[in-house]
Amino acid sequence: MKQGTILVVDDNRNILATVKMLLEDYFETIVAIASPDNIPARLREDRPDVVLLDMNFRSGMNSGNEGLYWLRQVKKLRPQAQVVLFTAYADIQLAVTGLKEGAADFVVKPFDNAKLVAALTDAYRKTAGTKTAVKAGGSGMFWGQSPCMQELKAMVEKVAATDANILITGENGTGKEVLTNEIHRLSLRRDRRLVTIDMGAVAETLFESELFGYVKGAFTDAKADKEGMFELAEGGTLFLDEIGNLGYSLQAKLLTALQRRSIVRVGGSSQIPIDVRLVCATNRDLRRMVASGEFREDLLYRINTIHLHLPPLRERREDIPALARMFLDRYVTMYNKPRMDFTPAAERKIAGLPWYGNIRELQHSVEKAVILGDGRMIDEQDIDGNTAAAEKPLDEVQTIDEMERRLIEKTLRECEGNMSLVASRLGVSRQTLYNKIKKYGL
Structure with a gap:
């Protein structure tokens, strides 16, 4: 039975054609693209359940850095999608790195047809299982016991049932999208759609067509009328993530739509x-x-009827042990591992790390420990705290290396992964850029 959507990304068009034919009997929808630069758009448009991602593209690089970068982008833009990495270089260390970054599996070229199909269908089953669990389990929000989160919970329970516009603030990785899901679940609109769009991943030239849609003939590729995000969310909730990345000139167009409660x-x-x-x-x-x-101040007032702030994990330390255990139980089940537990030393390390990447960093660290764990106990050396500076607040950054890392990371986001544009903006060669990405593990 064919089911689910898969996105295949490989710059070898012969491989794209071969894989597409091979998967026709297994996936309902197969989207094949040759350029990784199109990944953000395809994630928004097609919402794939599985992504088969090549590790090396035509840049001449063969270290897998570009593939690892796009793996991180996929996990950021569509975290529910399972990613299977595809490479011609049978490098075990690269495979381990890919798994650490959240990949579901790793397939080496030249590939065995049966093994490739098995890896991709197994990845889809993980996605389907996650969907079912979310549907059946109700709330996915972990509130914890800290006073700040209990206050936030009380506020959410008061405002969720209203139609008031809400602005959620907080550092990267604090769970703003999860909180949005909880607000929608508790709202009177819960039986209608929750539509999400990452404003940081939408090019300014596509903003209007993404949010407002277009009519046939509006531009060269407009071959049929298309609904925008506002129409798709009709009667439900529209979540605009990273609203601070919206260009000033486009803010007026969003404000007009909100004021008139209509779009063109x-x-x-x-x-x-x-x-x-x-x-x-x-x-x-x-x-x-x-x-x-x-x-725009008038737009801020329009979107900020209710302001909810998610505190960083380091300000709710009493919640860290329970969060870590929740992730441990989740990934032990997901990866079919025997029952696992933290040693006292691991628990102390987890409680003591700053977790500048917040819940997302803690989650990835526990997932990695489960994947690579050989026994039933996870010790302190299994808990990766090396990424702790990745999302460190700017006012706490003290070294030149940290500043350089933050600048590269910011430019990568702004350029949506276009390596040539990133290198040009930073004033370095493409090779130097790749070396820096490797150095900082971006």
């Missing part, structure tokens, strides 16, 4: 009424951006 498709003339509950999220200080002229 690109190339069209008819006003289309919209009924959505808006939730926005950002890790930036929007009031400071207003003061510096980067964000």
